[in-house]
Amino acid sequence: MIPMKLPTKIDYKKELEAASKTMIMIHDPKTLMRLIVRMIVSKVKVKHAGMILYDAQRDTYIVRISRGERGLKIPAGYARLDHKSSLIRVFSRKEYKSLSFRQNALVLDDLNKMIWQESVLNGVNNGIGELLHLAKEEMQMFSAIACVPAYCQDTLLAILLLGEKMDGEHFDQDELDFFSALASDVAMAIKNAQLFTDLKKEAERNRDLFLRTTTVLASTIEAKDRYTRGHTERVTDYALAIARQMAANGSLTFPNNFFENLYLAGLLHDIGKIAVPESILGKPGKLTEEEIKIMREHTLRGVEILKPLAELEESLKGVKYHHERYDGKGYPDGLKGDEIPIMAAIIAAADTLDAMTSDRPYRKSMDKNYAIEEIKRNSGTQFHPVVVQALVELFERGEI
């Protein structure tokens, strides 16, 4: 006698435990769906599997079907289902509390029986009979022979769609148990993923709100001083370009968040001018010594205004020291060479370039060619040589 080769029995409990653990750590619903569908196809040996997933944001359901053996695809127009779908309605606990299915799963064979019962008991035109009939058609359209719903507090979160088994057999009790438990884990994982997505979005939204508020804050100085219109934005652009070039040249490795901090410093470098009288800011002639003193206070006044925002600590270096000079003859502290934070040295060059190439109350704008020559000439005295080098390279390539 040839010994029968027994099929290896699958330990569904173990599979479930492993799956559940993987699922819960995946916070992207799409990846989650792909994972679940793949697992069903490979572990239960069905020809294909799919999933209908609730999209809370749009209040619709997304359909995803694995390629499986047959390379089955979602019928055109069925990538999304809404609450009018019969399959969704059949499983809606709010709508049809009375409908109950074996093992919490809707198997095609059972469905045929239920339709027959309904037609016998209540006549063909009965609402439930018709609903079941339409649901059956939808199942067939997806080539599903069983559907397993997943709920979270009576909200239908997902439906597993199961195609025929490879061996053509019916699903046995163990398998349906597995699907039911899996569906429940799926619901949990989806809920978890949705909470994560929501929180993450909230964090990002709030961060974005902060950045936009900073931009508005920066714009206030432009509402006051018409000569700075567009100045902060241009300085920020120049500064970021210079820093990128320096990084590309390998002349410096920047710490974490350097670019974001530089961006904020660029936007806010002149915010202290809010505290400088308009009569000085807009004076067409030469400033007196006293006026120069007040004008120069804008670096420290900027720091003062921004002090409540401890998160800007790094950026404040750019605000405070963007008028220092490489030779130590700048203000407010007369720092020299590498004592000057590189962020401030970058803004200093960017600031000068834009100031020279824009109209000012006391003079007309200069040609950019001339401005770059001037900055080059002052490399190592007013400006940091490495910064100037990056600036010149950008200019020569026409990128500034």
Place this chain on the structure above:
Amino acid sequence: MIPMKLPTKIDYKKELEAASKTMIMIHDPKTLMRLIVRMIVSKVKVKHAGMILYDAQRDTYIVRISRGERGLKIPAGYARLDHKSSLIRVFSRKEYKSLSFRQNALVLDDLNKMIWQESVLNGVNNGIGELLHLAKEEMQMFSAIACVPAYCQDTLLAILLLGEKMDGEHFDQDELDFFSALASDVAMAIKNAQLFTDLKKEAERNRDLFLRTTTVLASTIEAKDRYTRGHTERVTDYALAIARQMAANGSLTFPNNFFENLYLAGLLHDIGKIAVPESILGKPGKLTEEEIKIMREHTLRGVEILKPLAELEESLKGVKYHHERYDGKGYPDGLKGDEIPIMAAIIAAADTLDAMTSDRPYRKSMDKNYAIEEIKRNSGTQFHPVVVQALVELFERGEI
């Protein structure tokens, strides 16, 4: 013969599944610990159970022990353990890769055997022998007869501490299996909870950062116009007090977020003055008609400045209309009565109260008593009567 009463067998798999699902939805580590410890005590019938939980933020371990039957407590000084604790070290995969325990659990009986083996094989003064000895002492201090570690990627996230069983028996295989699986679920739940906590904190931090940036934004107008020093803050306080009083009186039900929006509107109501020349803002004498026109533009300029922040839409009503009058003679749109958003009507009264009781370039401050009388006299013409009523009530109770 008296029939033996068989103890009801516990379905650990089922318990585990239920526990895992509850755990994963709890995102507060402390609640999670309480839940797990309680479950162990009630399901496995141990005299007490406890848990040592990794606190990633402080890089230490927190100890929590259930009251259980004996009302056991954590020994003084052991509410937190650090990496020097022998129990922590024994389970550190990074430190002692070679140590392996039956069922991934450290049972007191096994520990005695291991200590004996170490002393026979390597002598008493061997490092591992001593470590095991100290770990045993720590277990005894917590009255634990078994410890089950929980890892996430080789990081020790938790140790379950298990006291004696009620029936005095040893833990059987089923129970140790259960603990091991439970520990693994615990690790997952803890990891999940930590991720949640981190994300939530980030969202809150970013929100807070936005609010503080708004405060800085509001303060810029005070850096420019010395007469408004403290004005925005006081107006905001008055406005919030009036709204609270109105809510208490039941005169209005406010929509969601009304108070936060009012707070922001209060802070930002005069931001448009950034765009008004200092010569007009600080003029000691009477303003010319042209100057009045420019001054009045501050409401619309405020809206313009804040436009990039769509989130402030509701607050902008307060910014734009805080100079409207109940009788329709205000600006910028001459709105009348209930056409004026209630937020703006509240700020209008708060603004006037503070303006009258503060020094201005063109006059000294007035007595608050007199100011309130003036506002009362203009109720129904300049001011919304319901707002005035709330303001008067606050004043009479000495709360404003």
